[in-house]
Amino acid sequence: MKEFEELEKTIKYSFKDKGLLSKALTHKSYKKPYSNERLEFLGDAVLNLVVGEYLYKKFPDSNEGELSKMRAGLVNEASFQVLANSIELGRFILLSSSEERNKGRQKASILSDAFEAIMGAVYLESGIDVVRKISLDLIEQEYKNISLDYLLQDYKTSLQEITQALFAEIPEYKLEKETGPDHQKNFEVSIWIDGKTYGSATGKSKKIAQQAVAKIALNKINHGQ
Numbered sequence: 742m743k744e745f746e747e748l749e750k751t752i753k754y755s756f757k758d759k760g761l762l763s764k765a766l767t768h769k770s771y772k773k774p775y776s777n778e779r780l781e782f783l784g785d786a787v788l789n790l791v792v793g794e795y796l797y798k799k800f801p802d803s804n805e806g807e808l809s810k811m812r813a814g815l816v817n818e819a820s821f822q823v824l825a826n827s828i829e830l831g832r833f834i835l836l837s838s839s840e841e842r843n844k845g846r847q848k849a850s851i852l853s854d855a856f857e858a859i860m861g862a863v864y865l866e867s868g869i870d871v872v873r874k875i876s877l878d879l880i881e882q883e884y885k886n887i888s889l890d891y892l893l894q895d896y897k898t899s900l901q902e903i904t905q906a907l908f909a910e911i912p913e914y915k916l917e918k919e920t921g922p923d924h925q926k927n928f929e930v931s932i933w934i935d936g937k938t939y940g941s942a943t944g945k946s947k948k949i950a951q952q953a954v955a956k957i958a959l960n961k962i963n964h965g966q
């Protein structure tokens with residue numbers, strides 16, 4: 742699969758089994774007898790372990806509650822979307838044409854799931870040490886000063902301060918979609934700053950989705966995008 746070589750170069754890992762890589766990139770909308778859902782399931786577990794171990798070692802003075810909060814700040818859809826974007830994963834995902842028209846390549850859930858699936862696939866063929874190296878390199882590159890304060894900060898407030906300084910404007914949050922039954926609702930919120938969208942994110946409440954999308958916008962602006 743020549744088209745995936747670029748991705749392998751970016752993560753500095755060459756898959757022995759190219760079919761496994763292609764499976765990890767296959768969204769369930771793509772009409773194949775397989776999808777990346779099982780690999781995503783595995784990758785999710787591996788990333789929880791790797792990030793848990795990383796925080797355990799990095800913060801010897803933090804208690805279990807703080808470590809859990811920090812891990813939740815890193816192991817979530819918005820964070821994985823940031824990591825996925827840092828390796829331009831969206832370009833490589835195999836999607837149906839309707840999902841493509843739906844801007845599927847930019848969706849937090851699709852990007853985050855594919856990221857988890859890739860890590861699940863690396864784990865399967867090369868083990869946890871390699872996953873640890875790839876994922877922690879990305880985390881350290883994207884999150885330069887991880888701390889409890891940083892991970893629990895109010896992203897909406899931080900972002901507003903920055904956009905007021907940069908654009909003399911405050912971000913606008915738009916509710917894109919509300920799905921699911923009353924007790925299990927899911928909200929998709931997009932963010933607009935100075936007439937341009939910086940992405941969208943989903944969450945169990947509008948507030949959670951807004952925080953998640955603010956985090957994404959903050960990251961893009963911090964990287965000059």
Ligand code: MN
Pocket residue numbers: 781785853854857
């Ligand atoms: Mn997932």
